[in-house]
Amino acid sequence: MARLPFFETTWKRKARLTGIVLGVFLAARLLALLSERLIGLGWGDLPVSLLAIVYLAFLYVEIWIILERHTRPFLSVVAAALLAALCLASPLIPFDPVATGSVPDRLRFWEPSPGLERPAGQKITLLSRSFLQEPLVEAEEALTRAEGELFPVVGLLPGSAFLPPAERTALEGQLLALVQQRDLPPTRSHLWAQVVLVQLARARLEQTLVTIQRRVDCLQAGAAAPAAPAGVIAPAPCLADPAWSLPLAPSLVDPEALQEQGATVTFIDRTVTGLQARLAAATAAEQPASGAEGLPRFRVGPQDDPARPFASLLAGDAGTNPPDRALPPDLSARLERHESALRRYLRSMEDTRTLEAQIALIPTALANGLAARRLPEGEVAEWQLQEQPELARRFEELSVQDLQRMLDPRPREVLRHTEQIADPQQQELFLHFLAQTNHWHLRDPARVKARLQQAEDEFRAAEVIGGGQYPPVQLCQMLQDQGSDAAVLQLASLDRGGNRHLRLLLVHATPCLTVWDHDVPIYDQSDVLGSTVDDAAALSVAATEFFAPSLLGTDYLGKDLLMQLVKGTEGFFLPGLLAVAIGLGLGVILGAFAGYMGGRVDKAITFFTTLIGSFPRLVFILLVCTIPETPSMLLIGGITGALFIPQVAEAVRRRVLALKAEDFIVASRAHGLSLPRILFYHMVWLQCFPEIVRQALYLFVYVIFLETALSYLEGPGAPPEIPSWGRMLANATAAMFHGQYWHALVPTAAIVFTTIGVAALGDVIVGQAKEERL
């Protein structure tokens, strides 16, 4: 019997080995404890930690065997040390944005902000002293305030709750009135509500642009900045205007006709067009409101002419601004930065996907009683409503508030908890901290509770510093005013969730980013990846450099790579085990019987295995993946195991066939041993063990191949909110656009080590068994 080398050594070595294993176990435990302090992987993640420990122990045994048995242990150690050093050193590699000269024009979709470019040979000072000591501090503050007014715009959109409750209620009341005023069939009212929401958001954006420009002009002229509107922000002028009532109604029916009439229709974008198509289908029987009188009186939006910068648009607006006045260079640079942010915002609004998917989500959410995040395409909503009259009736009873609540992608429990906080500022702060916790924890109610507790603790910690009255932005500005790194370090020491949060606070602290980290739909990783600002990335990297917060550094969103690495093992561990169980279980039994029985049994089993073996694996897996609603990785693992049956069965069969005529088998038969005992103990267990282990390991490695490849390509079985090594690699590709090419090292090293290690372990076991037999 082939045994693990452990059983063949002397007692002394055994004791040493056991000591090492225990040491590794304790070290892993300690690591888990430390990880709670360092990376926020707390006891709530005990299953994950245990899995990781089992996995680490497995790797340990494997590495030990390789080192002991491999012909070139020295080389392996050197290679391992080299890669490990690379991984550990990755956060220390200096930040170097993409050299823009080498990026072709079609790829240059982001521009590094001038304020964030790193002075040559100098470390970025955190808290951005450069921002503080510039002469334009006041202008910046004004801009910050103006940008603060962009929050409501964002708040109107589904998925964001940063609007002060009083104002939200007021606006929603107006919205509801508008919707009711149209006297629409109730099934379509949510579409209208969406249209109005989008339009309102656009109107507010317009208004804010004007406000910003006014402030800028005032500052330029040396006058005092007008006071920011206190309390509830005045509603957009379009809402006060009676002629405005749903201005887009005609354009929804025929936008081209409107353009022919020379109307300056703005903001007809893909969002509205997408909604418009649905509305047009719904209003087919109804006569559209006609006439161009009720048309919108928006000016041409900035995104209509991408070549024209905002600054010139605003400077040239004769109605509100003194004409022909050149902005000071610094200020125009700020405006340009502003512009890129605004443009990005507009571009993100053009993305119909979120809105439409969320609209499609409503009936399902009703039916299930919860807002599931992932839906297939948005085509099922109408159909389901027609099919289910009860659902349709309940759907029509919904108010806009209900709709908005349903459209909010956060889990119910979080929302309920949020509503319990009375003070809006505290609520905002709470949400802010909540946003920074790792969102994949929010799927499980128990974890939600734990995370809420943690978020609350963090909230208290921040409260200690801020005295409970400052939202994060002001808090950071206060720190900036004090200008001491010591204060930041103090904050870091209080922040027990890890420096990640501090980093995000710092991102928050940069005035020009205020809009952006609120705009990002934090609960959806893919959206985060799609719309994050490079500035935020740059800052987070700068912070990473400064604090060296975790062993492997963070990705460009500030998320800990080590934690993702550990968490990523979950993706293939259980599916791999399942595959091994299925493939080995059936394969060994079938192969053993085929080899032992021979004749017809052999032929039948061989035919069966050939049948299974005639499917190309991935083709068959993809075929099966089309069948269930959401194919899980476990299913894929199971199928993979089934597809490996032929290989295992053939290996076992060949061995059993060769053994059948051996003397000791004949002898045991003569002794009257039972068939299962001869077959499965004397033949399979004692003789085929190394081969079976090799097959099992290869199967496991294949599942790792599959999982990483599928999650790298966002394929079936890889839900986007769960970290996985393949997705880390994909994210590293995204980070490469930000110039952070070293991110790819961590997942690569993980995949390389694991696959090679496991494969080598199989070879070593087989080789050792051969040596024994000789």
Place this chain on the structure above:
Amino acid sequence: MNLANPHLKLALGVGRRLVYYLILLILANFLMYFLVDLAPGDPLASAFVDPAEVERLGAQLGLDKPFLERFFIWLGNALTFEFGFSYKLQLGVSVADMVLVRFGRTVLLVLVSLTISLAAALVTSALLKPEGKLGAGLRPVMLVLSALPAFLLGYWVIQGVNRVVLNLVQTGFFTESPMWYPLPRLEGGIVPYLFAGIVLGLGDATFGDLLRGVDQDLAVLSGRRYIHSARARGASRVKHGLAEISISLVGLFASRTTFLLGGVVIIEKIFNLEGAGELLWDAALGRDYSVVVCISFLSTLVVIAMAFLADIYQFLVDPRVRQ
């Protein structure tokens, strides 16, 4: 009838093999068809609201027939390369039009990559002995590279070429000038195909397995007495051992086709090659069953045909099997 006639024996043997593989093909596709039949959703019901219309169209298309009858109708159509129409990816386009050219391209890629890999394994096995210095140095490197997932190798190749050679930052593979077009509509030129072929033949343990197999076969072969005696007489070992080794090489080739036809899905996706694998990926994610089934059918067909050809080859070359 003279059963001793070698030609008749040959024909009988080939015929039996053919029947065996035909049954295999039919059963495999039956399993596949059964699985897809389990899948939820009805394309007709999603396209037409009126249930009467759905029923009428279903009857017109033969959907009301029993399962077995439908299967044999489908199989008959499939064997004449008639696969119906796509109803998700390209609505109403004939699946055969969509798939066949792409599938040819994919099979070409697989065969070329497998040939390269096998040739490399043969050369390595014959020339780079593990005892020798060069072999001891090179073999572990090759085996380690081969133990990596093909998609990771592809990722390295793409990023490496993009960053180092072309000095670009991008996700896909990019060549400045199209160079040579082995099949129509190969837009990116031959370079991505070449890289993809090498990566496919190396990664996912393909090369390692082939090398191990060839090593074993060569060891067995060099232990044979007739090889020893040929060598003692000064005759060419290659000439005398070729027949025996070629059988196992063909067997290896045929058995690896299955793996590569699966792996090519991911490789094509990564290299953005317009092949059947990429199409299968899109079709599976978009639930375009007719396309999925068509590609699965063709893949199974290729795999079984390869196995059949390998069997026939063995039958022709090995006199022991013929007996």
